[in-house]
Amino acid sequence: MNRDLRFTALKKTPFHSRTSLASRTNKYYNWNGFTVPTEYSTTELEYTAARNGTSVMDLTPMCKYMINGSDANRFVDYLVTRDLSQMEDNTVAYIIWCNEDGKVMDDGTIFKFSNTKFMLCCAVKIYNWLHDSAEGFDVSCEDATDTTAALAIQGPTSCSTLKNYGADDLELLKPFGMKQYNINGYDVLISRTGFTGDLGYELWTDPANAENMWDSIMEAGKELKIRPFGMHALEMTRIEAGFIQTNTDFMAAEDSLRPVRMRSPYEIGMGWLVHLNKESYFVGKRALKKEKETGNSERCLVGLDIDGDKPAVGSVIYNEKKEDIGIVTAAMWSPTMKRNVALASLKRPYGIKIKENIFAEIYHPEELEYKKIWAKCKVVKRQFFSPERRNKVPADLYE
């Protein structure tokens, strides 16, 4: 009695026939309304692929928007805090955007094809926000999430894998560069971007090409230690890289029920993306300028190096007087660095002026009992791991 269900549950990505076949563990989760694997085999081995070989991740559920029109250039510059007026064609930039109160809504990447054509990728849906903000600009904003298939191909051998796939001269592509290819008879956009903090690329194509793309890349990487890679492994690599995740490390302004949870860019370590001297106005500029001038940012998001080897997941952070000074937003034992690291949101001056004598209270589960660990922390650079190969041009090849 398999009747047509009008009701649609989670969507499947155009790679689903392949990702579900590759999954040995049948562990899935819901990402932005799509079914995607959390883990294919073992998280540790998938993580290792990203630091040793090539890892492949279905990125299709990422929100993707096409911004076209004669004012596109002016519009994106107005939308985001970073000065994009000098951005070159065929490059990508990391960006954040705020609401009028100067509170961060999300971070993402903007792809510039030309002054009249951009693509915006991000975690939180902003179709509505884009339309509201576009008032008065000659632009059209189109949601391309369902109509663009995307794969992340990351890791030290990723460039070789993609060259085998047909991306000639890819090693010459600079970090945050992008290039249009025609491979196996279809168009693929390849950008040197990613969320692992390592050498890596992201591929964008029409969903009709998705299966061929997956199969061809898997074949191309066969001798290059290729492996599909789930969300758990991605979480590990992004923490090591010090990348933040919206609604994990900070609450998106438009999602915060409690206004006190909203964060300005300065409070999440994104001050470097706020260009107050940008000539034109941008959303949130007034509030951010004021915050910068008065220096009244309350929080900061820092990296912590924590004693011992028990991850400080969800730990509260204290000063030496046992006063609560913040919380860990993401934590892990780093297999590459053999370090116990975490991202933490601290109340200033902790993390900015006071970097020592900070402690994490860790509850470590041990066979149905918790061991309480009082672990010393050091405030360190949030970008824990950034290997040389990440930005090398030409990129490393394995031949």
Next chain:
Amino acid sequence: MAKNTHDVIVIGAGHNGLTAASYMAKAGLDVVVLEKNEWIGGAAVSRELYPGWKYSNCSYVCSLLRPEIMRDLELYKYGLQIIPYEGSVTMMRNGDYYAHYHDHDMTINSIRRHSHKDAEAYERYSRDVLRQCKIIKPLLKMTPPDLTSFKPKDLFGALEFAKHFAAKDELGGLGEKEIYDTIRFYTMSIRDYLDEYFESDITKAHLAGSAIIGTALGPCSPGSAYVLLHHYMGEVDGSVGAWGYSRGGMGSITKAMTGCLNAHGGEVKPDNEVVNVITKNGRAIGVATKKGDEYYAKKIVSNLDVKRTFLKITEESSLPGEFVERVKNFKIRGSSGKLNIALDGLPEFPCIPEGDPGGGGDMHFTETIEEMEGAYDDWKRGEWSRNPYVDMCIPSKSDPTMAAPGKHYMSVFIQYVPFNLANGGWNEERKQEFGRHIVNCIAEFSPNFRDLINHYEVRTPLELDNEVGLTEGNIFQGELTMDQLMFNRPVPGYAQYRTPLKNMYMCSSSTHPGGGVMGAPGANAAREVLIDMNIAQTGNYY
């Protein structure tokens, strides 16, 4: 003749020498490491003996290297990356195979194919071995107390040692029964131990392998169960007993350590063989090299095994007679050989289904403990095993840096191979005969193996002795038996990294906690040197 003065001289650039040197350099000392070979690394090396292929010439896998050491020395900054194994298999002559996987439940399902009971006994076995690992883990980092001394340091040390065996809270309720278990574990043979859990030969044979690797004991010899523990107590990121490859071969470990040492102002001088420790009034004051140079320092730390240190480069007259006797009696017997093979493609092993991750790690073909004991019997007669136990792996299946894409490097560790070969000893011809014998053994399980071979390096205990400097080719720099472990390692009364010569120390695997690419002897020795120099130690290890 150059005359050089430093704070510390370390003799030998193996992983323990470099660990000790790095910790001391980090503490602010001026450290120089003198190495006899033209290359750095001791038994943790990667050398390209055939163009395009990198070999892990001696040690080949990593698990025991203490994560605290990797962390303190920031080895990732200097390129170290550990790649976990996916599994391991034992191939069977009837075409079947036995496999272990990274995933525990997959392993249970796999064992069940051979014995339903064994699959469930494996859970109990894992728990029991893990419990022993938990007891021993904190001891690795400790300097063994001198049980005959009444110094507060030793009394507290003895108490600290005992605590880990008896303290209920620390270990979640280790009672009388478990203490008995520990004592039995340390003294039993692996055959007897496994018989208490398992019924199928193949399960037992697969598990027993770790108990004989590198040792001159057989699976029926008392004490072999401990050797298994020694191979089990390592970890890859909290996964106790797991093994992994070092990306770029084992040389990446010592290369990274050298990177750390250099970053802290230390230096390694290859091609500088130390031939003599210079002493004055019972103190070590410097060393002389084969080249004729002399180096002087406040402290001398030897990474050579205890026999080489005291019977080769130190004058006997400067040492107490009883100490020299004990060093002479130290058991350090070579029992292992190795083949490093450059392959033109991936060898097929028809026993292992295509795509089975079990083939990603170590592979064996010994099906019973009796076969293993038979291999040991050959060794006792001074012969290499006719039917050897091999621990073979193809690191290039996981590591893209060992050979070009599609090409493979295979490491074959062989147990047992004697140092003193009967009927005239080793020569080039017999070495090659031994190599061919091993190739033939493997070819029985892989039809295309022989055709893929481009080149191979044969290592007998003699090469390990001559080239690497491991006496008799013993990979642990001394047997891992209770009479030479902990307070007794290397010799009673000298288990605290100090020697009869003032200002001279030992940091090799001949000291506690013993062999394996662990780094603990090096880090422990550095701590003792720093204590004697009144310098604060920092880091996660201490």
